Amino acid sequence: MNLKNEILFPAYSLWMRELIRFFRQRSRMIGVIGSPILFWFFIGSGLGNSFRSNTAGGTNYLEYFYPGTLLLIMLFTAIFSTISIIEDRQEGYLQSVLVAPISGGGIALGKIAGGTTLAVLQGAIFLLFAPLIGIHLTVLKFIALLILLIAIGFGLTGLGFLIAWRMDSTQGFHAIMNLFLIPLWLLSGSLFPATGAPQWLRIIMSINPLTYGVSSTRTLLYDLERDPSSSFLFSLVIVVAFALFVYAGSIFVIRKKSLVAA
Amino acid sequence: MTNYDISVSHLTHRYGDRTALNDVSFTIPRGEIFGLLGPNGGGKTTMFKILSTLIRHSEGTAEVCGFNVRTSPSEVRKHIGVVFQSPSLDQKLTVKENLHFQGILYGLHGQELMRRIDDVLLHLNLSERAHDEVEKLSGGQQRRVEVGKGLLHYPDVLILDEPSTGLDPGARIDLWQYLLELNRSRGITIVVTTHILDEAEHCNRLAILDQGNLVALGTPAELKREIGGDIVSVIANDPENVHRLMKEKFGNNISVVEKTIRMERENAHRFVPQLIEAFPGQIESVSISKPTLEDVFIHRTGHRLWNEEANGESK
Numbered sequence: 001m002n003l004k005n006e007i008l009f010p011a012y013s014l015w016m017r018e019l020i021r022f023f024r025q026r027s028r029m030i031g032v033i034g035s036p037i038l039f040w041f042f043i044g045s046g047l048g049n050s051f052r053s054n055t056a057g058g059t060n061y062l063e064y065f066y067p068g069t070l071l072l073i074m075l076f077t078a079i080f081s082t083i084s085i086i087e088d089r090q091e092g093y094l095q096s097v098l099v100a101p102i103s104g105g106g107i108a109l110g111k112i113a114g115g116t117t118l119a120v121l122q123g124a125i126f127l128l129f130a131p132l133i134g135i136h137l138t139v140l141k142f143i144a145l146l147i148l149l150i151a152i153g154f155g156l157t158g159l160g161f162l163i164a165w166r167m168d169s170t171q172g173f174h175a176i177m178n179l180f181l182i183p184l185w186l187l188s189g190s191l192f193p194a195t196g197a198p199q200w201l202r203i204i205m206s207i208n209p210l211t212y213g214v215s216s217t218r219t220l221l222y223d224l225e226r227d228p229s230s231s232f233l234f235s236l237v238i239v240v241a242f243a244l245f246v247y248a249g250s251i252f253v254i255r256k257k258s259l260v261a262a
Numbered sequence: 263m264t265n266y267d268i269s270v271s272h273l274t275h276r277y278g279d280r281t282a283l284n285d286v287s288f289t290i291p292r293g294e295i296f297g298l299l300g301p302n303g304g305g306k307t308t309m310f311k312i313l314s315t316l317i318r319h320s321e322g323t324a325e326v327c328g329f330n331v332r333t334s335p336s337e338v339r340k341h342i343g344v345v346f347q348s349p350s351l352d353q354k355l356t357v358k359e360n361l362h363f364q365g366i367l368y369g370l371h372g373q374e375l376m377r378r379i380d381d382v383l384l385h386l387n388l389s390e391r392a393h394d395e396v397e398k399l400s401g402g403q404q405r406r407v408e409v410g411k412g413l414l415h416y417p418d419v420l421i422l423d424e425p426s427t428g429l430d431p432g433a434r435i436d437l438w439q440y441l442l443e444l445n446r447s448r449g450i451t452i453v454v455t456t457h458i459l460d461e462a463e464h465c466n467r468l469a470i471l472d473q474g475n476l477v478a479l480g481t482p483a484e485l486k487r488e489i490g491g492d493i494v495s496v497i498a499n500d501p502e503n504v505h506r507l508m509k510e511k512f513g514n515n516i517s518v519v520e521k522t523i524r525m526e527r528e529n530a531h532r533f534v535p536q537l538i539e540a541f542p543g544q545i546e547s548v549s550i551s552k553p554t555l556e557d558v559f560i561h562r563t564g565h566r567l568w569n570e571e572a573n574g575e576s577k
Contacts, residue, residue: 005369006336013366021354096350096411099314100367101339 007109010102014110015117018084022118032118036073036126040133043069066135067217068190070126071152071210074119075185078153079177081115082160086170104254108161108247115157116150123149135221145220151239152213158246165253189214212238266325267292267419267451268313273322275308282308284474285322290453290467292418295445297465298455299555304471306455307347310423313453314344327418343412345422350408353397357388357407360396361414368415375414382410386440402433409440419451420444426461438464459555470559477562482555489553489561491528496537497546498523504544511540519560526553526561 022028043065088094097107124146130137137145160177167173187201188210194202205211216235223232268290275283283305290296298306311317312324315335323330329337351360358379365375383389386406391399396407405425412420425441426434442464445452454465462468463482470478470485478485498504505518508525516525527533530550538545551557560566 009369009371010367013363016366017352017355017359017363020359021352024354091353092346092348092350093352095316095346095348096344096364097367099316099339099342099344101336102367103336 006101006103007106010097010100010106011110011113014097014107015113018081018111018114019117021084022114032077032122033125035076036122037129039069039073040126040129043133062133063135063222064193064218065190066130066133067214067221068185068188070123070149070217071188071190071214072185073126074123074149074153075156075181075210077122078115078119078156079160079181081118082111082157082164083170083173084114085111085161085164086167086173089168104251105247107254108158108250112154112157112161112247112250115160116153119153119157120146120149123153137221141220145217148216148220148236148239151243152217155209155213155239155243155246158243158250161250162246162253165250166257184208184210187211209238209242212236212242265291267294267327268296268453269323269325270309270313271323273309273312273319273324275305275312275317275319275321281474283312283319283471286469286471286474286476287322288469288476288479290451292451293445293449295441295452295454295464295466297462297468298453298471299457299459299462299468299559300471301457303473304457305474306457306471307423308474309471310421310453310455314342314421315339340415341418343415343417343420345408345412345420345425347423347425347427349404350411351396351404354395356393356395357383357399358392360407361410364411365414370415378414378416382413386410400433401428402430402436405429405433405437406440409437413444417450419453422452422454424455424457426456426458434461462555468555470562472559472563478558485555485558486553489526489557491526492530493551493553493557494525494527494530494533494537495549495551496523496525497521497548498541498544499546500544504541507541508537512537517560517564519564519566524560526557 022032043062085094088097127137127142127145163176163180164173167176187205187208189205190210194205194211197205212235216232216239219232219235266289270289271287273283273286274281286305286309298309300306308317312319312331313326315331315338318332323332325331326338327341329341331338352363355363361379361382362375365371365378370378380389383392386409388403388406388410391403396404399407405428409420409422409425412422420441422441425437429437438461441452441454444450454461456462465482467479467481468485469476480488496504496508501518501521501523505516505523508516508523512525516523518524534548534550537548553561556566
């Protein structure tokens with residue numbers, strides 16, 4: 001296989017197209033850039049004052065909630081960006097992609113990289129505002145977090161790709177996603193830690209890949225100096241493995257269903 | 263490598279129980295304009311999808327530029343340009359951006375890609391529209407960009423599915439002028455599916471498909487020649503009765519197609535007076551015409567090309 005021609009060039013083509021479309025649609029831009037600012041504003045002014053004062057020493061709830069919020073914002077952007085696959089299928093753009101001499105790995109990489117870029121862009125905006133609510137970052141930490149967010153964003157977008165590739169209506173996609181996304185986030189340790197939860201919930205949380213995204217983000221934000229524990233490495237491995245797994249899965253579904261609907 | 267750009271041999275394709283193509287064979291030499299003519303549901307779109315590697319056929323073999331479409335689809339894809347019936351352009355991007363991303367998809371880049379884009383735009387007469395978003399272009403202009411998209415990587419074979427869909431007659435003529443010019447200047451092989459007879463007349467050779475069967479193969483002139491003489495069409499107030507009586511009097515080669523009695527006859531101008539005298543008062547009109555491709559189709563299949571009942575094919 002010719003890596004350059006069958007994967008990298010087509011992926012670049014699809015990725016650039018995704019970004020150009022994004023910057024041309026002002027409403028999408030406002031949504032992507034506005035929502036982290038809004039989230040920052042609300043949790044900063046609401047959660048911050050309600051919880052910060054009553055904690056002594058340990059993590060306060062704002063600190064606890066922050067990484068989960070970061071991933072919530074990214075989760076929506078990453079997964080909903082894959083709607084463009086369904087639109088491409090309906091509008092016919094996908095037809096010419098499917099008869100080009102490229103591999104499924106190129107199609108999946110381009111599409112997933114597009115969603116990942118938007119999600120990480122949002123994550124970065126949200127992180128830039130962190131110092132204003134009392135969460136301090138060094139430049140190095142910021143860069144390390146961005147790299148982590150790329151891996152997490154890739155996994156989430158890939159998950160969206162897996163589901164979107166087989167669908168032919170955007171309504172169906174919304175329905176499936178709402179059924180799936182909210183529990184994915186609620187049971188990721190974003191809202192409450194697994195330690196206090198009943199056994200069955202703990203099991204679900206431990207097989208939820210987002211749990212490891214949240215925990216690795218949290219460790220990187222607060223605890224790395226204090227406690228570079230093996231659980232952080234384990235979370236990292238899961239995050240990267242999940243990204244690779246959904247990428248492989250995406251290539252598989254492309255091979256399985258490369259027919260044009262129209 | 264053979265002298266044929268496309269070679270199809272005993273090709274059969276089924277969608278579940280339904281046979282869309284049944285044991286079809288033909289070859290297309292390099293540089294030919296080849297038409298797949300037939301009604302909707304005849305199998306021509308299925309043939310288009312098989313040749314452009316969108317679906318894998320059930321039985322038989324198909325080769326494009328020496329490569330088997332089933333075993334080496336990516337080699338086939340490098341050699342073909344595909345123009346779809348439904349639009350494949352990104353409406354939000356400009357003409358140039360669409361071509362640009364298409365080029366990169368095929369591994370083209372830098373100066374070479376820019377040169378090809380400018381060249382295609384010039385030939386398609388779209389240079390002034392290069393920076394307009396596609397949604398602002400007319401249907402004919404959009405179709406030309408579609409063709410341009412299929413040509414950027416300099417394919418040996420251009421495969422078009424119903425290229426005139428949605429075009430007004432003027433735009434259709436322009437498109438065909440461009441295709442003919444392309445064929446002449448670059449020797450590119452063109453395969454086109456159509457149900458429009460004017461369009462079929464542009465082809466060097468035609469394959470007529472009906473209900474999945476190849477019912478005729480030849481140049482438009484050859485196909486028309488096989489009809490003995492002229493076509494006589496008779497409209498009568500009681501077609502069934504007149505048809506029966508005509509068969510008794512003038513032989514069996516007379517049919518009724520959608521209430522018009524139809525026969526093929528040499529020296530029809532001498533035959534018409536006899537006919538009118540034989541059925542005084544029963545005939546409303548008689549017309550004589552040179553055979554068209556539609557007559558060839560009726561001759562081979564017994565029904566018209568535009569058959570509403572045959573509209574069931576999934577596109």
